[in-house]
Amino acid sequence: MFKRIxxxxxxxxxxxxxxxxxxxxxxxxxxxxxxxxxxxxxxxxIQAVCPSSLCEELTIESSVExxxxxxxxxxxxEGGYELKVDEILVFNIAATDYPIGEYQSDxxxxxxxHLSLRxxxxxxxxxxxxxxxxxxxxxxxxxxxxxxxxxxxxxGAVEGGATLFEVKYFDNTAYLSxxxxxxxxxxxxxxxxxxxxxxxxxxxxxxxxRHLAEFSHLxxxxxxxxxxxxxxxxxxxxxxxxxxIKLYNKKEVxxxxxxxxxxxxxxxxxxxxxxxxxxxxxxxxxxxxIKDEEDKKRxxxxxxxxxxESERELTKDMTSPIFVTDYPLEIKPFYVKQxxxxxxxxxxxxxxxxxxFGEISGGGIxxxxxxxxxxxxxxxxxxxxxxxxxxxxxxxxxVPHGGFGLxxxxxxxxxxxxxxxxxxxxxxxxxxxxxP
Ligand code: 4AD
Numbered sequence: 001m002f003k004r005i006x007x008x009x010x011x012x013x014x015x016x017x018x019x020x021x022x023x024x025x026x027x028x029x030x031x032x033x034x035x036x037x038x039x040x041x042x043x044x045x046i047q048a049v050c051p052s053s054l055c056e057e058l059t060i061e062s063s064v065e066x067x068x069x070x071x072x073x074x075x076x077x078e079g080g081y082e083l084k085v086d087e088i089l090v091f092n093i094a095a096t097d098y099p100i101g102e103y104q105s106d107x108x109x110x111x112x113x114h115l116s117l118r119x120x121x122x123x124x125x126x127x128x129x130x131x132x133x134x135x136x137x138x139x140x141x142x143x144x145x146x147x148x149x150x151x152x153x154x155x156g157a158v159e160g161g162a163t164l165f166e167v168k169y170f171d172n173t174a175y176l177s178x179x180x181x182x183x184x185x186x187x188x189x190x191x192x193x194x195x196x197x198x199x200x201x202x203x204x205x206x207x208x209x210r211h212l213a214e215f216s217h218l219x220x221x222x223x224x225x226x227x228x229x230x231x232x233x234x235x236x237x238x239x240x241x242x243x244x245i246k247l248y249n250k251k252e253v254x255x256x257x258x259x260x261x262x263x264x265x266x267x268x269x270x271x272x273x274x275x276x277x278x279x280x281x282x283x284x285x286x287x288x289x290i291k292d293e294e295d296k297k298r299x300x301x302x303x304x305x306x307x308x309e310s311e312r313e314l315t316k317d318m319t320s321p322i323f324v325t326d327y328p329l330e331i332k333p334f335y336v337k338q339x340x341x342x343x344x345x346x347x348x349x350x351x352x353x354x355x356x357f358g359e360i361s362g363g364g365i366x367x368x369x370x371x372x373x374x375x376x377x378x379x380x381x382x383x384x385x386x387x388x389x390x391x392x393x394x395x396x397x398x399v400p401h402g403g404f405g406l407x408x409x410x411x412x413x414x415x416x417x418x419x420x421x422x423x424x425x426x427x428x429x430x431x432x433x434x435x436p
Contacts, residue, residue, distance in 0.1 A: 002065055005044035009079050019067040020046065020083065023118070024060055024094075034058070036085075038066060043123035047076040050085040061094035061118070106420075113427055114436040124252040125416075125424055131249050132412060133197060135241045136218055145193040145220065150180035152199065156386040158182055159333060163202040165213075176201035179405055181335070182390050184221035185366060188401055189393070195220040197408065207431055209420045210308065210358070212409060214429040221403030227347050227365055230402045231273065231323050234351060234361060238321070238406075239269050245415065253416065260417045263355070266319040273323045276345070277302065279314055288313050305331045306350075311358030318354035325349045334376040337365040337402075349404070353414035360411050363404025370394040 002019040025045055026037035034055040036048040048066055058064070068085035076082040099112050100119065109116040116122055140147065157164050158179040165176040180198050187194045200217035222233070245253065246264050253260050274282075283300045288310060290300045300310060306324065315322060329338055329346040336346035348364035367373045373394055377384055384391070412424040422428040427436065 004042060005038075005040045005046045005079075006042060008046065008070060008081060013070050014072050014081075015069065017067065017069050018083070019065055020048075021065045022063070024058055024062045024064065025118075027055075027058060027060055029055060036066070038064075038083075039118070043118075043120075043127065046079070046081055046083060047073070048083040048085050050088065054085070054088050057090070057093055058088075059094045059096050060098050063091040063094075065089040065091070110422065110428070110433065112436075117426060121256065122426070124255045125412075126426060128245070128249055128252045128256070128416070129408070129412060129424070129426070131245065131252075132241060132408065132415075133216075135244045136197065136237070138244075139237050139240050140195050140220070143193075145195045145222075146187075146191050148184070148187055148191065148194045148196050150177065150183035150196055150198055152177045152201075156182075156382065156390075158335075159202070160380075163204055165201050165203045178202055179217065180219050181221065181403060181405065184219055184403060185401065186390075186393055188221050188223040189397060189399075193220070193222040200405075205431060208308070209422075210410060210413065212421055212425060212429055213431065215410075215425075216408035217405055218408055219403065219405040221401065223399050223401045225365070225400065225402045227325060227349060227402070230363065230365070230404065231325075231349055234323075234349075234363075234404055234406070235269055235271050238351075238361075238411075239267070241411075242267055242415070257417050260415060263319070263417060264415065267354075268320055271321045271323055271351070272318070273325060275325055276306075276327045279306065279324050280304070283310055283313060286313065303328050303331070306359075308358055311352050312356040315352050315354050315358060316356040320354055321360070322352050322354070323349050324352060332364075334373070334380040334382065335366050337367045338372060347402070351404075351406075353410070355414075355417070357410075357414040360414060361404050361406040363402065365400065365402040368394060368398045368400055370398065 002021045022038045022040035025039035028035040034052045066085045067087040068083045073082040204211040326345040327348045332346045332348045336348045339345040351361040
């Protein structure tokens with residue numbers, strides 16, 4: 001029976017004869033001996049030494065089962081074990097033109113992502129992504145939220161028509177979901193606090209380092225909630241995930257970016273809260289300049305949306321995330337509830353990550369008044385017909401409620417201090433990339 005490399009490390013089997021299955025990650029052939037680094041299906045690696053007579057046909061990425069005696073060797077890579085091989089079973093001899101080597105451009109690695117997933121970097125990214133998803137599930141499970149799966153082929157926009165992907169739906173037109181929010185909203189009436197991690201799609205025409213055309217969207221919705229409690233839920237969830245990463249994924253984070261661990265250690269709660277108005281005042285006091293629609297430069301003012309540059313300016317000297325609340329109603333989507341204490345603002349909240357990373361989550365309290373919601377939908381030029389079902393939620397038993405959406409890739413990009421969101425995505429989808 002073959003073992004995994006992690007089992008070998010756990011069980012002290014020095015001296016025993018064991019078999020391991022995996023792929024030839026590195027290969028150094030000498031006259032008598034051949035040195036192999038074997039990678040198993042969990043991405044762990046171990047050093048193995050074989051008589052060269054057994055290894056003549058081996059190539060990088062050939063799949064094999066190797067059998068031999070386990071030795072402790074403090075000089076050996078990863079864990080200090082080495083296998084002295086005396087038998088090799090070959091599953092497949094890989095072609096000699098394997099395109100991934102030591103040095104490749106980022107573009108080549110993306111072109112061959114189906115193979116570059118086998119690099120140490122992408123193995124660690126994959127493990128960290130998996131851990132992050134698991135810790136999210138654990139948190140919602142313990143807190144008693146119900147996980148749901150929403151439809152992804154939909155009839156209407158949630159986040160504006162400009163980024164909708166159209167699909168042919170039999171003899172009709174439909175769209176790929178930009179956000180599961182409206183469906184989550186429909187579920188709180190009978191399933192209580194609900195959440196999901198589902199793909200969201202945005203036809204983003206901008207080529208930026210923080211936008212994908214398809215991303216993993218963690219969204220949650222809860223009845224009878226106010227803005228301050230919604231903020232606490234997000235803070236609690238995010239801090240909990242980060243604490244677990246620090247506890248259980250130090251190895252992956254350290255491999256991917258040593259600086260990140262120090263930065264994660266510096267995060268503390270409560271995360272700062274600032275109103276949009278105070279954020280604008282702060283930016284104006286720093287003489288922050290934006291370009292208007294005609295490309296003219298001017299100071300930022302109340303009513304301007306916070307874009308990547310203004311978010312960078314606001315967060316560049318911070319070490320923990322910051323919540324920005326009470327945005328002007330007109331720059332937020334139709335579903336945002338008007339602030340009863342100040343009609344020009346909406347009860348929306350965005351979470352901005354520190355060190356200039358900017359928005360990682362967006363949400364707030366939903367407009368629960370039918371006539372106000374209809375008015376906002378008219379102003380947003382939505383086709384009300386496509387939203388009759390959504391309006392029914394306000395017609396039959398409307399309640400105060402709210403929720404948020406957290407971009408998993410944005411979150412991971414910040415945790416790892418990576419520039420480009422594509423680096424934390426296994427198969428990135430952008431305007432210029434749909435393969436592999
Ligand atoms: O701010 P957004 O557009 O809000 C919504 O979709 C709400 N309906 C969510 C809700 O309240 N349930 O998106 C939420 C988050 C952003 O903060 C960002 O992290 C991520 O989704 N996001 C993207 N991530 C990668 N690429 C894109 N193109 C993204 N667009 C949004």
